[in-house]
Amino acid sequence: MKDRLEQIKKEAIEAIMASDVPEKLNDMRVRFLGKKGELTAVLKGMKDVAVEDRPKVGQMVNETRAAIEQALEETKGKMEQAIREEKLKKEVIDVTLPAKMNNVGHRHPNTIALEEVERIFVGMGYEVVEGPEVEYDEYNFEKLNIPADHPAKDEQDTFYINKEILLRTQTSPVQARVMEQGKLPIRMIAPGRVFRSDEVDATHSPSFHQIEGLVIDKDISFADLKGTLEVFAKELFGPDTKTKFRPHHFPFTEPSAEVDVSCFKCGGKGCRFCKGSGWIEILGCGMVHPHVLEMCGIDPEEYNGFAFGVGLERIALLKYEIDDMRLLYENDIRFLKQF
Ligand code: DAH
Numbered sequence: 001m002k003d004r005l006e007q008i009k010k011e012a013i014e015a016i017m018a019s020d021v022p023e024k025l026n027d028m029r030v031r032f033l034g035k036k037g038e039l040t041a042v043l044k045g046m047k048d049v050a051v052e053d054r055p056k057v058g059q060m061v062n063e064t065r066a067a068i069e070q071a072l073e074e075t076k077g078k079m080e081q082a083i084r085e086e087k088l089k090k091e092v093i094d095v096t097l098p099a100k101m102n103n104v105g106h107r108h109p110n111t112i113a114l115e116e117v118e119r120i121f122v123g124m125g126y127e128v129v130e131g132p133e134v135e136y137d138e139y140n141f142e143k144l145n146i147p148a149d150h151p152a153k154d155e156q157d158t159f160y161i162n163k164e165i166l167l168r169t170q171t172s173p174v175q176a177r178v179m180e181q182g183k184l185p186i187r188m189i190a191p192g193r194v195f196r197s198d199e200v201d202a203t204h205s206p207s208f209h210q211i212e213g214l215v216i217d218k219d220i221s222f223a224d225l226k227g228t229l230e231v232f233a234k235e236l237f238g239p240d241t242k243t244k245f246r247p248h249h250f251p252f253t254e255p256s257a258e259v260d261v262s263c264f265k266c267g268g269k270g271c272r273f274c275k276g277s278g279w280i281e282i283l284g285c286g287m288v289h290p291h292v293l294e295m296c297g298i299d300p301e302e303y304n305g306f307a308f309g310v311g312l313e314r315i316a317l318l319k320y321e322i323d324d325m326r327l328l329y330e331n332d333i334r335f336l337k338q339f
Contacts, residue, residue, distance in 0.1 A: 253286020
């Protein structure tokens with residue numbers, strides 16, 4: 001019995017040492033210590049051992065089991081250590097290799113232009129507000145003095161959700177929303193996306209951006225409007241920029257004007273950029289129509305104000321001398337990185 005145990009121990013330890021993968025160790029555990037294992041077979045033979053010898057033999061069996069278990073544990077530990085070292089070797093970082101470039105993208109010209117416009121108006125005490133892109137016909141048209149049969153509705157043909165709800169064609173509805181809140185005076189700009197069913201070309205897109213401006217207070221005059229937009233133009237296009245106000249018509253302002261700035265490329269002499277005229281049109285504006293004030297709950301006898309609307313893409317295209325609006329929507333990083 002003793003020899004048999006010695007032999008099992010020797011065999012087991014040799015086999016365990018010779019194992020090269022952890023799965024084999026498991027096989028060894030089953031083979032020597034398992035229910036049908038060799039050691040268990042010896043235990044089963046205990047009934048043939050003389051009663052007085054049994055404790056001794058039992059102890060020997062236990063010692064053998066302990067020795068095999070220890071061999072298993074040690075070999076397992078060594079294997080794991082080897083695997084870990086191998087892995088570390090493979091994962092070694094070569095610090096002399098050139099670093100991978102981190103691709104962080106680039107601010108869009110629209111964003112750069114918008115932040116510039118916001119900086120200018122916030123500097124003059126304006127608040128930046130937002131309105132919904134999906135808007136009621138009532139705000140997009142009715143409250144801006146554009147009734148159902150008004151031809152301006154045709155010009156701004158858009159995407160209707162149903163008879164009352166549409167994708168806003170302009171940021172002007174934000175004027176009505178802010179006035180209705182009744183917190184006076186108002187000094188705000190409202191940038192945002194607008195929609196019109198236009199075909200895509202170098203200067204048109206069915207979705208573009210506008211920045212609306214609105215000032216409501218007591219005794220606001222056209223001179224305030226002119227002065228404000230002059231400061232704006234000079235800040236945006238340079239201190240030598242001149243502005244020109246041409247009479248125009250917008251249903252929600254009276255009087256209304258379109259504003260041109262002197263061409264910042266040729267200084268007004270006329271060039272390819274300004275199509276020879278020396279002037280570039282940048283925005284629409286006017287004194288808020290008394291009827292619009294009334295519809296939005298403001299007494300036109302007490303308060304008045306001015307409004308303006310400017311195309312964000314138009315500013316980005318001008319400022320960065322981009323000649324095709326479609327480039328702004330492709331988001332090609334090689335294009336964006338130039339600004
Ligand atoms: N909403 C006008 C448009 O999309 C632009 C505009 C003109 C806005 C005059 C104004 C304004 O606030 O006073 O054509």
